[in-house]
Amino acid sequence: MDLRTLIDLLLIILFVVMLVRVVMKIKKRKPEQKPLTLMVISQCKSCNDKEWTSIFKTGDYLLKPCGKCPCGGTLRIVKIYNEAETKAERKWRAYTKRFDV
């Protein structure tokens, strides 16, 4: 087998690989969604020095009274947030950081 035939064969293999990749891309996929996990931060209005962290449950809302502080004050929810950042979001944030002014 001479060099030209070898190159031809390699090109054919490359073509087949590309075709398979296109077909694989076209293959059906199902929508998926991760369950939502939110963080809840509670704080006492009187002493204001310590924060309590918990997981969000239905019925929670911002400024909802949620218990007693050791100092005697009332605890209320001050933050509810979603901290989860996807890998793509993290990468994009890191990339755009270089253009910060």
Added chain:
Amino acid sequence: METKIVGLCKRNIYKAGTLYCLQVKLMFENGDIIGLLMQILWVAFIFGFMFFGQRIQMTQISALLERNLLFFKGIRNKSFETAVRHIEKVGKGKNVKRKIKEFFLEYVTIIPTNLDPTDIVDKIEHIFDVREYHWEEKVKDLAPKANAVQRKNIEDVLQGVYVVNVYYKMARHFFLLAKKTKSYMFMVQAQMLMPILMGEAKTFQKAIDAFICGSPIGDGIGAYVAARMMEGHRAKKIAKETVRAIVPFKGRTLHIVKARGPHGTCGKPEVAIRKVVEKHQSSTCMIIMIDAGLMVEGDRRGEIVVGSGAAIGGFGNERFRIEETATKYKIPLYCWIIKESLKDAITPMRKEIIDSTDLVIKEIEEFILKETKKGDQILIAGIGNTMGVK
């Protein structure tokens, strides 16, 4: 001269053709079958792409779009099923699926014509009020056992499903139009639109989850800042689904306005602002509005920007009313904007956004102390969907 050049070109093509045929003949005579096959294959390949290139590309795009559209359909169906499950669980209504399909998914709001723009804001407000009333009544029928908070959240869930459905139908329309006309340009147009529509639909799918559990969303940051500023003071109803609290602050009086929570509503801040200003017109010295604002790519999420003007989104009728009130009584209008993306605005609150609350409050207080004197009345309006905020 031209004839000579053409003649030369033609001669060269003939020459190349003859040489090629000789090469093939030699290969055939020498028994180089693989080489011969390769030759034929490459010639077929080149001519195939020359004449059917665009068609091949179109078939490829079409297959890709078809798969994306089916994926999109999955998103749409999943959001719909999630909404149905939630409404059946909370509202205990009958024929929920059929009712949503028949009424909510295909609901149309026709914006008044602007051929004669006289009183167009009144007309827009009227249409929106009718729409709001219509939806409220239909949600009552859909979920008879749900309480007021749950009903409001169901309305938001249905809005989310409605938007996902509209986006799906748009994507489907462009794809089928391209298929029907067999136009490459239409296919490319559909290919360009698909990721944008699908991205938005995915965002709304996430928003539906937030609406179901009633967690605060990014858009509610303005309402939360107002809620923090009025904390510990009695809030009274001033307009539909809107409350006002009077807060004394270092010799000044703050009138803080926000939508009534913790259910999902934006209230009627324009009405509340008008009422407060009309009552204290001589002593009201400024209006401060706090809202979430759209950031551009590269901006930092949760960044605070200060400006002047009415910071309120929507169709524009609320902004018109607030500007009208401020202009009529010559009251300066300032705004504090917390930057976030559209996705952040309708999905559960992000840490960077809620972390900016204390800083906004501090900045506003410093501004008030610097710009006003004792005895002044200041109106502060926290704008946005107050879901998950008291």
